[in-house]
Amino acid sequence: MRPFDPQLLRAVPATRLPVALLALIGGLSGAVAIAQAIAVAHLVVAVVEGHSFWTPGLWVLGLFTLRGVLNASTETVAAHAGARISGALREGAMRRWMTQTADERPGPSAMLTMATKGAAAVEPYVARYLPALVTAGVVPVFAIAAMLVVDWPSALIVIVTLPLLPVFAALIGRYTQRATAERWVETTMLAGHFSDVVAGLPTLVAYGRGEHQVEQIHRVGERHRSATMRTLRIAFLSSAALDLLATISVAMVAVAVGLRMAHGDVSLLTGLMAILIAPEAYWPIRRVGQEFHAAADGVEAIDSLLAGSDARPWHAPAPEQAGGLARAMLSGVSYIYPGQQSPAVSGVTSVVRDGLTALTGPSGCGKSTLLEVIAGARRPTAGRLEVPSTHLVSQRPFIAPMSVRANLTLGNDASVDEIREAMAATGFDDVVLGMPDGVNTSLGDEGFGLSAGQRARLVLTRAWLSDAAIVLLDEPTAHLDPASAADIREAIVALAARKPVVVVTHDEELAARADNQWRIAARSTRDEVTA
């Protein structure tokens, strides 16, 4: 972990002002602490020598209050800054992931960990560590300058011992980086494994494999626990080491001052001032050491959250001939999955025309992949693609745990009348009639509470309402009973009369209703699409 990584300040401008403000307050606070040490020394001398202690007393009180106010402001600004910056990072990353293709985006569990734990871990880095770092660069200089004026031999001891702290901290930092990176991997794995198990729990229980997962999660959890304990151990030990070093250094100043005072070389006031100012030179660096461990997770998270932030999102260009028959054009389009040798889609040249296009071919020949390439969810590895806006209904379409209405208007701003018209066209109006609160009925995760046929009608209604120029459907009649499949077929044909629809299907009846046919040969034998 580098002590300071400017990429965050560059990528998230919202960071700059609060960090500058916190550093300013930190510097002021350090200056006030030095002034307070001088005032306390004067107060003690006044008491010891029997002078009036009102003036130094009032100074101590005033400076004490000012320090309190500055500390309170630090906490307030830090809390606001932390929330604002982690929010900005989270939003930026999520916006980016939404525009990235499936191959560029991190996996779901990594995205989940980064957007929740990761973004939150940036708060201590920005709100505590960065300001502490700036303070550590300024306050020791103030303290040494004050000591040079007050008592230069004491200043010399500080000048010699002070560099040991950052050197020591840097050595610990190198070790911490590795431990933190390991812990971050374990955290992501635990989150991913846990969310997979929760998602698959009904299936696991149905096959009697639920108990087996307890052992699995326990194992992953144990690895996470021991990685966490390792980083905590480093944090505690290194804090103790830095504290010890600083304490010994201050003690050296105190012993030297004491000896010189015993010989009568130094006055009580000078000696006291030197002893009280000395810790102010060390504490900012000690604080950096402490905050460093709390911030280490944040640095790991920043790298992941900002990864690819300077890359431009990819979009297939829109076809020039927007008003004519050609709605989308594919010329020699191929796609190879990352890490694979042979292409899943190979040299497809075709044109999406008005009406219904059936995309057929044997299982595994690349139909779904081609649909995702046309939708812009995957970037073709070769060939040229011109596509206007599309609406893809995948084999597992996204249904949010929200109301039916919110699900229907996801990605469009359809009016009540338009929703009613679309529902009538797809037959979803009959489904809604049977629901307790009509379109305001809340749905569970992935449409829990709806049958497969009802779900198919819902997502088709949403496709109907979409503003996209082309609708892409992936096996919309699969797993439906004959009556539902017949209704969905009619709705698709009606939709295709409004805008071009490309449908991947094994349903011969649906394919027979299509105006255009695309057929992909089996992977081993195929050359290209025959349109």
Ligand SMILES: Nc1ncnc2c1ncn2[C@@H]1O[C@H](COP(=O)(O)OP(=O)(O)OP(=O)(O)O)[C@@H](O)[C@H]1O
């Ligand atoms: N994420 C992936 N990573 C690697 N290979 C993949 C991935 N998804 C699919 N494939 C492979 O790409 C090929 C095409 O898959 P695709 O799902 O597009 O076929 P399909 O024609 O739609 O099949 P089906 O009719 O069974 O749905 C298959 O050989 C499949 O194994």
